[in-house]
Ligand code: ADP
C-alpha cells in the first residue's frame with residue numbers, strides 16, 4: 592500500500608453505473624489526480640460554472656444512456672470563454688436531442704481542459720477466478736487500434752505499476768523517443784497503483800473501472816484522469 596494511503600471505503604449511495612463526475616470525485620478523494628468540473632443543467636449555469644474554473648474548458652453530456660460520449664458529439668474541447676461554454680451547451684443539447692431522442696440528458700459537465708503528451712487507459716475488472724485485475728495500456732483512440740496493454744492482479748505497488756507501463760509499446764513515447772521530452776512515468780505509476788488499491792479495497796461490490804484517458808504530462812508535471820466510469824454491484 593502506498594505511503595499515506597488509507598483503506599478506501601465507498602461513499603454512501605454509490606452503486607450501479609457511476610458516471611464520470613461521481614467516479615472522478617471518488618477517485619480524487621482517494622489520491623488520484625483528476626481535473627475540476629461541475630455538472631450544470633442550463634447554458635447560463637454552464638457559463639457561471641466556467642467562470643469559477645480555469646480555462647480552457649470542456650463540455651460533456653451527462654446521460655445514463657450514453658457511455659461513449661464523443662461518439663455522439665457529447666464532448667467539446669478547447670472552449671476559451673464562459674460564453675463559448677454556454678453556446679456549446681446549447682448546441683450540444685439540441686444536437687443530441689435530435690440524434691438520440693430517447694436518451695435522457697441529465698445535464699452537462701463543465702470542466703477544465705488539461706494537456707498531456709500521452710493518453711493511457713487504466714482499467715480494472717473483477718475476475719471471477721482471480722479477483723480484481725488491473726489493466727494499463729495505450730488509451731484514447733489507440734485502445735482499439737493497438738491493443739497495447741499490460742494486465743496484473745490488483746493491487747500493485749508503484750514499482751510493479753511502473754514495470755507494467757514500461758512494458759507497453761507506448762512507453763517508448765514516454766521515455767524520450769527521438770528527442771521528445773520524457774514524460775512523468777512516476778506520476779502515472781503512482782496513479783495506477785492507487786487505482787489498484789482502490790478497487791481492491793472496494794471488495795466484492797466492485798465490478799469494473801475505466802479511466803480513459805489518464806493524460807500524462809512531461810516529467811515533473813504529473814498526470815490527470817479526465818474521464819472515468821465505475822460499475823458496482
Ligand atoms: P468518451 O466518453 O468519448 O470516452 P472522454 O471524456 O474520454 O469521452 O473525452 C473524449 C476525449 O477527449 C478523451 O479521450 C481526451 O482525448 C479528450 N478529453 C476529454 N476531456 C478532456 C480534458 N478535460 N482535457 C483534455 N482532453 C480531454
Ligand code: MG
Pocket residue numbers: 803804818
Ligand atoms: Mg473516455
